[in-house]
Amino acid sequence: MASFFVSAKPLPEQELAVGELSQRTGVAISTLHFYEKKGLIKSFRNSSNHRRYPRDVIRVISVIKIAQSAGISLFEIKQQFARLTNQKKVTIDDWKQLSAAWHDTLNNRINTLTALRDNIDGCIGCGCLSMSRCQLVNPEDIAAQQGPGPHIDNDTD
Ligand code: FES
Missing domain, CATH: 1.10.1660.10 (Multidrug-efflux Transporter Regulator; Chain: A; Domain 2)
Structure with a gap:
């Protein structure tokens, strides 16, 4: 070694x-x-x-x-x-x-954690864990760019 x-x-x-x-x-x-x-x-x-x-x-x-x-x-x-x-x-x-x-590397982690911090409030009380809506579950999701928390739409997961 x-x-x-x-x-x-x-x-x-x-x-x-x-x-x-x-x-x-x-x-x-x-x-x-x-x-x-x-x-x-x-x-x-x-x-x-x-x-x-x-x-x-x-x-x-x-x-x-x-x-x-x-x-x-x-x-x-x-x-x-x-x-x-x-x-x-x-x-x-x-x-x-x-x-x-x-x-x-540190800047990327800071950005990821900042986004997580800014979006976690919207998930508290939601609990949908939607792959299409939840930034915590799927941070790259386009629907997530509409803002934190659940969004009203008719899609199904
Ligand atoms: S739990 Fe994250 S948007 Fe619903």
């Missing part, structure tokens, strides 16, 4: 045990292991065969946390990580590239 942000073996003072990394990032140990299993971060074994993480991974985890809080999936995050030229750490330029890539 491809992993990103693999630093050359760091000096001991640059190493973090998984518990330290969890404490520094606020991410549960089990989640860190999950990220590693998904190839988003990578550990190495020190001379005592203990699992260690390079300090650079803190910034990687920060990016993952920010992206996840914005609704970006781990799959999408991994896809964008793969496009970064420097896969040893997340630089300011990397962050600019990542945020630009997610800008359109």
Whole structure:
């Protein structure tokens, strides 16, 4: 499995045990292991065969946390990580590239959620769940462009 942000073996003072990394990032140990299993971060074994993480991974985890809080999936995050030229750490330029890539995705989600918010009131108390009328059920429906809520017509579903 491809992993990103693999630093050359760091000096001991640059190493973090998984518990330290969890404490520094606020991410549960089990989640860190999950990220590693998904190839988003990578550990190495020190001379005592203990699992260690390079300090650079803190910034990687920060990016993952920010992206996840914005609704970006781990799959999408991994896809964008793969496009970064420097896969040893997340630089300011990397962050600019990542945020630009997610800008359109976030705008689309905001528009979808805004439409959902604006139309849900019309559905409360209606309950028709009509494929031809309900924007919640069928957001692309042409009849939905007449506005939220049920519309009086003679069509049958
Ligand atoms: S439930 Fe959405 S329009 Fe009736």
